[in-house]
């Protein structure tokens with residue numbers, strides 16, 4: 001049966017690939033982006049009339065989220081995907097040199113925003129039958145594996161794991177599954193051209209794994225293929 005998904009950062013990268021794959025299989029997508037009227041989303045909206053709802057959303061802005069919430073008031077959502085993300089400067093987030101303003105910005109997008117968006121659209125998820133909130137984290141947030149470098153980005157993903165696990169425990173009684181994912185090393189602006197997999201492969205795997213997830217998987221941290229990752 002067709003479902004309604006909301007994807008943040010839907011205009012490029014993994015978010016766009018998720019949007020395209022969901023439309024391909026006949027789901028409805030609320031494609032949230034800072035500029036949902038331009039680029040690839042505008043083209044898709046022209047082809048998938050009535051199946052794609054462009055939604056203007058800057059996930060770091062209380063005002064923008066409030067406006068998006070008003071736009072979707074009363075509309076059931078089956079799955080919310082917190083996908084929008086920011087890596088921060090490649091060169092100034094090491095143990096020896098840190099751009100602290102950039103670090104704060106990375107936390108705005110990667111840590112505070114997923115909770116802000118989950119809180120705002122919780123009534124829509126409660127009104128739907130899918131009852132899932134997925135957040136695209138990263139293996140780079142795992143404390144295992146001798147991490148070094150990329151401290152701003154890594155710490156943001158470690159933090160969002162904690163934030164969403166706490167959120168997941170809070171909504172457990174409402175039977176809403178809260179899921180955390182590493183999407184693979186993906187060929188996007190963030191992942192770079194030399195990454196392991198195309199965004200289409202990551203998106204297809206994520207959707208399959210989210211489809212197969214329910215309350216038994218709430219508060220899990222897994223790859224796009226469903227393999228468990230150590231915290």
Ligand code: NDP
Nearest residue numbers: 009013014034058059083084085138185186188189190191
């Ligand atoms: P991209 O850099 O290709 O795309 C980032 C997306 O996030 C864009 O749509 C961008 O929108 C959006 N975004 C950034 N800031 C905001 C904001 N304030 N409000 C709304 N949208 C915003 O990244 P990917 O597609 O590669 O990454 C998607 C997710 O996957 C991220 O959370 C990332 O951390 C995670 N990830 C990616 C990996 C990879 O290898 N690519 C590996 C592990 C995790 P805009 O165009 O307006 O800037």
